[in-house]
Amino acid sequence: MSSATDRLSTVTGRLDQSLQPLADGFNRLFGDYVGELNGLQFVLVFGSLAAVLTAPFWGTFGLVRAMTVAAIWAIFAMSWDIQSGYTGYISFGHSVLSGAAAYTTAMLIHNVDPGLSMAVTIPVSILAALVVGLLIALPSLRLSGPYFSLITFVAVLIFYRLIPSFSAYTGGETGIQSVEVFTYDPIARYYYMIVPMLVVAVALTFIARSNIGLILVSIRENEAAVNAAGIDATKFKIFSFALSSIPMGIGGVLLVHFTGGVDPTTFIAVDRSIEMIAMAVLGGMSSILGPLGGAFFLIVLRDYILTDLANLSSPARWTIFWALVLAVLVFVRDGLFRKLWHGLERYGRGRT
Amino acid sequence: MSVLEIDSVTKRFGGLLAVNDVSFEVDRGEIVGLIGPNGSGKSTVFNCIMSIYDVTEGSITFDGTDITDHRTHEVVNSGVSRVSQESNPIESMPVGGNIQLFTLPNSIVSFGGGASDAEIYEYAARVDIEDKLEEMPDELPHADIRRLEIAKALATEPELLLLDEPFAGMNQAEITELAATFERFRENGMTIVIVDHNMGGLMELVDRAVVLNNGDKLMEGTPTQVTEDPRVQKAYLGTAEEA
Ligand SMILES: Nc1ncnc2c1ncn2[C@@H]1O[C@H](COP(=O)(O)OP(=O)(O)OP(=O)(O)O)[C@@H](O)[C@H]1O
Ligand SMILES: [Mg+2]
Numbered sequence: 001m002s003s004a005t006d007r008l009s010t011v012t013g014r015l016d017q018s019l020q021p022l023a024d025g026f027n028r029l030f031g032d033y034v035g036e037l038n039g040l041q042f043v044l045v046f047g048s049l050a051a052v053l054t055a056p057f058w059g060t061f062g063l064v065r066a067m068t069v070a071a072i073w074a075i076f077a078m079s080w081d082i083q084s085g086y087t088g089y090i091s092f093g094h095s096v097l098s099g100a101a102a103y104t105t106a107m108l109i110h111n112v113d114p115g116l117s118m119a120v121t122i123p124v125s126i127l128a129a130l131v132v133g134l135l136i137a138l139p140s141l142r143l144s145g146p147y148f149s150l151i152t153f154v155a156v157l158i159f160y161r162l163i164p165s166f167s168a169y170t171g172g173e174t175g176i177q178s179v180e181v182f183t184y185d186p187i188a189r190y191y192y193m194i195v196p197m198l199v200v201a202v203a204l205t206f207i208a209r210s211n212i213g214l215i216l217v218s219i220r221e222n223e224a225a226v227n228a229a230g231i232d233a234t235k236f237k238i239f240s241f242a243l244s245s246i247p248m249g250i251g252g253v254l255l256v257h258f259t260g261g262v263d264p265t266t267f268i269a270v271d272r273s274i275e276m277i278a279m280a281v282l283g284g285m286s287s288i289l290g291p292l293g294g295a296f297f298l299i300v301l302r303d304y305i306l307t308d309l310a311n312l313s314s315p316a317r318w319t320i321f322w323a324l325v326l327a328v329l330v331f332v333r334d335g336l337f338r339k340l341w342h343g344l345e346r347y348g349r350g351r352t
Numbered sequence: 353m354s355v356l357e358i359d360s361v362t363k364r365f366g367g368l369l370a371v372n373d374v375s376f377e378v379d380r381g382e383i384v385g386l387i388g389p390n391g392s393g394k395s396t397v398f399n400c401i402m403s404i405y406d407v408t409e410g411s412i413t414f415d416g417t418d419i420t421d422h423r424t425h426e427v428v429n430s431g432v433s434r435v436s437q438e439s440n441p442i443e444s445m446p447v448g449g450n451i452q453l454f455t456l457p458n459s460i461v462s463f464g465g466g467a468s469d470a471e472i473y474e475y476a477a478r479v480d481i482e483d484k485l486e487e488m489p490d491e492l493p494h495a496d497i498r499r500l501e502i503a504k505a506l507a508t509e510p511e512l513l514l515l516d517e518p519f520a521g522m523n524q525a526e527i528t529e530l531a532a533t534f535e536r537f538r539e540n541g542m543t544i545v546i547v548d549h550n551m552g553g554l555m556e557l558v559d560r561a562v563v564l565n566n567g568d569k570l571m572e573g574t575p576t577q578v579t580e581d582p583r584v585q586k587a588y589l590g591t592a593e594e595a
Contacts, residue, residue, distance in 0.1 A: 210463035211456050218453050221442040228402075228436075229454040230428035230508050239460045 088220030133245025175263025284335020
C-alpha cells in the first residue's frame with residue numbers, strides 16, 4: 001500500500017518537476033499577490049480555467065446550461081466565503097443580498113420604466129445590495145457570538161414575507177417576469193456569466209491573500225487578539241460584509257437577467273442561502289476557489305448529471321445533493337477542493 | 353513626568369467590587385510592580401486600561417490623553433500594549449504569522465504593509481525565539497509561548513508595556529533571563545508595569561511597587577518599603593504565598 005503511494009508520488013513528483021518552470025513563471029509574476037503554486041497545482045488551476053473557457057466547444061447543451069447556472073452560484077458561494085468563511089461570523093441570510101439586487105432590477109423595470117437601460121439598473125441594483133448589506137451588518141456585527149447569525153436568519157425570513165405584502169410593486173408570490181434576458185444564444189449567455197465570475201474570483205482571491213484576508217481569518221480564530229494588535233475587529237467585520245455584498249449584487253443581477261424575472265422562492269427563500277453555504281462548505285470554506293469548485297461540482301451534479309444523464313426526479317436529486325453535503329461535513333470537514341489542493345502539494349513534492 | 357495616570361478607578365462586577373478607588377502614576381522609563389494576592393484586582397486594572405472592561409468610575413490618562421473611553425485598538429495604537437495572564441496565540445498560524453498580525457495597519461485598504469520578515473525576526477530576537485518563527489504555537493514549550501506573547505506586544509511598538517504575570521510557570525533560570533530582557537527594554541526607553549502575585553523575584557527588578565489587596569490600594573513605595581510594611585505582610589499572610 002505505502003509502496004504504491006511511494007511509486008505514485010515518484011511519478012507525480014517527476015511530473016511536477018517538469019511542470020515547475022511553468023508554475024515558476026506564474027509565481028514570478030503573480031505569486032506575491034495570490035500565492036505560489038507548484039507544477040501540479042498550476043495544471044489544476046489553468047486546466048480548469050481552460051476547460052471552463054472552452055466548455056461551449058466541447059460540452060453538450062445541458063452541461064453548458066448547468067455551468068452557466070453554476071457560474072452565478074459560484075459568485076454567491078465565493079461572496080459568502082469572504083465574509084462568513086473567513087471571519088467565522090456565519091451568515092444564514094445571504095440570499096437577501098442577491099435578492100435585493102435582483103428585485104431592484106425587476107422593480108425598476110416593472111414600476112418605474114420598462115425601457116430603463118441596464119447601464120442604469122445594474123449599478124443601482126448592486127448599490128442596493130450594498131445598502132441592504134450595510135443595514136444588516138452595522139447593527140449585528142457590533143455584537144459577538146451567535147447574534148449575528150440569528151439576525152441574518154431573521155432578515156431573510158422577513159424579506160421573504162415582505163415581498164407578498166407589497167405585491168402591487170413586487171408581483172407577490174409569482175414575482176415579476178418582464179425582465180429582459182442578456183441574450184437567447186446559450187453560448188453567448190454562458191460567457192455573460194463566466195467572465196464576471198472570473199473577475200470576482202481573481203479580485204476576492206487577491207483580497208483573501210492580502211493582509212485583509214489575514215485579519216479576517218484572525219477574527220475567526222481569535223477576535224480579542226485582533227483588537228489587541230491595534231486593529232479594529234468590528235470595522236473589519238463590517239467591511240467584510242460590505243465586500244461580500246457587492247459581488248452578491250453582481251450575482252443577483254446576473255441571475256435576474258438569466259431567468260428573465262424574479263420571484264420570492266427562486267431568489268430569496270432561506271433555502272437559497274443555505275445552498276450557498278453548502279457549496280462553500282463542500283468546496284472548502286475560507287479559500288475562495290474552494291467554494292467556486294463546490295458550486296460547479298454541486299450544480300453540474302444536480303442539474304446535469306442527475307437530471308440529464310440519470311433522469312432522476314427532483315426530490316431524488318435534492319436528497320442526493322444534501323446527502324453529499326452531509327457526507328463532506330462528516331468525512332472531509334475541510335472541503336473537497338482544499339483536500340485536493342493539499343494532496344497536489346504533497347504529491348508534487350514527490351520523493352527524490 | 354508621569355506617562356500613565358490611574359485616577360480613582362473603580363470597577364464593579366454586579367455586586368462584586370473588584371477594584372475600589374485605586375489611584376497611582378507611572379513615570380516615563382520606570383518599571384513599576386503591581387502586586388497583591390490572588391483576586392486582588394491586578395488583572396482588572398490592566399483590563400480597564402486596555403478597555404476590555406469599562407471602568408465604573410474614575411479615569412485613565414496616557415501621555416496626557418484621557419483614554420478611559422477609548423476602544424481597545426485605539427489604546428494599543430496610542431502606545432500601550434499588554435501581555436495577558438493567559439496566552440492566546442492563534443493556533444493555526446506559525447509564530448511568525450502571530451507576530452505579523454500585530455504589525456498590520458488598521459486600514460481596510462491596506463492590502464500590503466505590516467512588518468517585513470526581517471522586522472518580524474527582530475521582534476522575535478528580542479525575546480530569543482527568532483529560531484522558532486516557522487513553528488506552530490502548540491509545538492512550543494510554555495516559556496516560549498510566553499515569549500511569543502511578549503514579541504506580539506513588542507510588534508505594536510509600545511511606549512508602555514503592561515505585563516501580567518510574565519514569570520508564571522517559568523523556572524529560575526528563565527525568570528532571571530527574562531528579567532534581564534525587561535531591563536533592556538527599559539534601557540531602550542520603554543516604560544513597564546509588571547503584575548505579579550508573588551513578591552519575591554519581582555522586587556529586584558522594579559523601581560517601585562503598588563500593592564493591591566481585595567480591590568483596595570494598600571500602599572505604594574520602594575521595594576524595601578513594601579516588603580517591610582506590616583500591612584503588606586499581613587495581606588500576604590495566610591495566602592499560599594512565599595513572599
Ligand atoms: N469578568 C469578570 N466578571 C466577574 N468578576 C470578575 C471578572 N473578572 C474578574 N472578576 C473578579 O474580580 C476580582 C479581581 O480579579 P482579578 O482577575 O483582577 O484578580 P488578580 O489580582 O489578577 O488575581 P490573580 O493573581 O489570580 O490573577 C476577583 O474576585 C475576580 O473573581
Ligand atoms: Mg490576574
